[in-house]
Amino acid sequence: MEKTVNQKAWFLVLPVLVLVAFSAVIPLMTVVNYSVQDTFGNNQFFWAGLEWFKEMLRDDRMWDALGRQLMFSGIILLIQIPLGVFIALNMPKSGFWVSFCLVVMSLPLLIPWNVVGTIWQIFGRVDIGLLGHTLAAIGVDYNYTSDPFAAWVTIIVMDVWHWTSLVALLAYAGLKSIPDAYYQAAKIDQASRWAVFRYIELPKMMGVLMIAILLRFMDSFMIYTEPFVVTGGGPGSTTTMLSIDLVKMALGQFDLGPAAAFSIMYFLTILLISWVFYTVMTNLEKREG
């Protein structure tokens, strides 16, 4: 059969091209543009080559922020994934309480991020906050504005409160998709509760858990609003995550060149880690198959 040739068909792709250009390509290229140039104001730019990239790579400030960022993502993944699975396992399977639990669990996900930050900022204050005041009253030395450890605990607990629901909901969806026959067969085979989890529930949840891990990693690696509102990156720079540092550099100090170089490296890092994650996990699944 002969194919009809009609070059006008390209027009059908045009809307997508325009959309992608304005939403992704042009903003990204603007950043690339800044990253290879220097300016002394007056809207005059000079070619700087890879100078900003080299400078940023030598800068301890970025490496420290990266270290904190990795630690933060690592800790919240280690807490949220098992906790989310645990909650999903203990949720009711049918009846009125299912919808009740789902609604209650969705609530933290619906709150705007800066409001989440504000809630915890006030909640943790020693003078008027319920949490801070109570801890102080029972003699715990807790002050997230001066103690780095307290600040870290606060933002981690806040993130766990904010996002564990997402993992739980995904895991619950995975659990619900397991046919009853599997549980019945396990009963017939006299499998222990642990064996049911290990050989039925966990393998069947792997797909959604992989998505949960990826989502939580990417989101936590880019976290900005909540810690910014609670601690502002302090005390000192102990809770300054990559994005907080980036905003300080770009908007606070107006160092557009280095900040642009920083952004690009930040973006590539997330891309790289996500890709590694995805590849490793799909391979794991294949090898099991």
Next chain:
Amino acid sequence: MAKITLDNLAHSYLPSPKGEDDFALKELNHDWADGEAYALLGASGCGKSTLLNIISGLLHPSQGRILFDDVDVTHASTADRNIAQVFQFPVVYDTMTVRDNLAFPLKNRGARPQYIADRVQQIAQMIGMEAELGKRARGLTADAKQKISLGRGMVREDVNALLFDEPLTVIDPHMKWELRTQLKSLHHEFGHTMIYVTHDQTEALTFADKVVVMYDGRVVQIGTPQELFERPEHTFVGYFIGSPGMNVIPAAIDGQMANIHGATVALPQAYDALDGKVEIGVRPEFVTLTEGEGLPVKVRRVEDVGRHKIVRADLFGSEINIVAGEDTSISPDMMRVTFDPAHVNVYVNDWRRAGKAA
């Protein structure tokens, strides 16, 4: 191995059932004899699986008792009942190898490693999967997975009963035959009590010593294939077993004669006056198409199915099926049918009624 007794058993999925219609399984008393192979036959949704799950303890009955060898197990767990059950769709532990899958029920019960290894090898041979023992179960085809499920059901030797819930649905036709034969030989060898749920009459009739036919939550007949064929206790059994099913014709009964639209048919026995919906049932195999005498019919079409012919005809406005021999020629002059009097059954409100001995 055990005798299983169902005593006044009934089940409803509703929390407070009102009438009989609320029950998925209507009141039932029955003994499943030790070491016998039963087929539980019925259309989808007639309560077969409900009954099976109650026996295995996955479901607790709303009323009545279950006894294994006269010991009440109504409230015993599935594990305590020591039952093996195979489900309609394959259930395998994806991340385990085929070997571990087969060994799983034995390991959970703490069997000796040497015994487990021997037994797994034996079962693998039986289901023809020795070569795949080291493979992960995940990548296998549906029928290979179902064979593993069957194997897991058979791996324990000391089970009280083996229950099968339409286990061959997903299996290829030629493999179906082979597995069914294997199940049968397994039954001969070990003498387990087996209950096999199916909606396929061929499967039921070839597998079982006794067939239990269920209809609308009720057991309507228990019998050998022969009994089900010759004396269906309920019109449903007549319809459901046989191909095509039994002809059921409304009739008025007077003594030893049935009256159909003015024509008379001889019955094997005499009856008193009958109330309710009265019908006679006669299997197509016992109907003969003739030129001379009998009830007037109009032949609609003739289907040649190989070993015999099925004649679809019209009798006083309703359909009647006739099975004719392969070599019988059907001529346009054949406009009447006769029934074999010995095989005409009488039904009142769908249940067979026995007459007075003639």
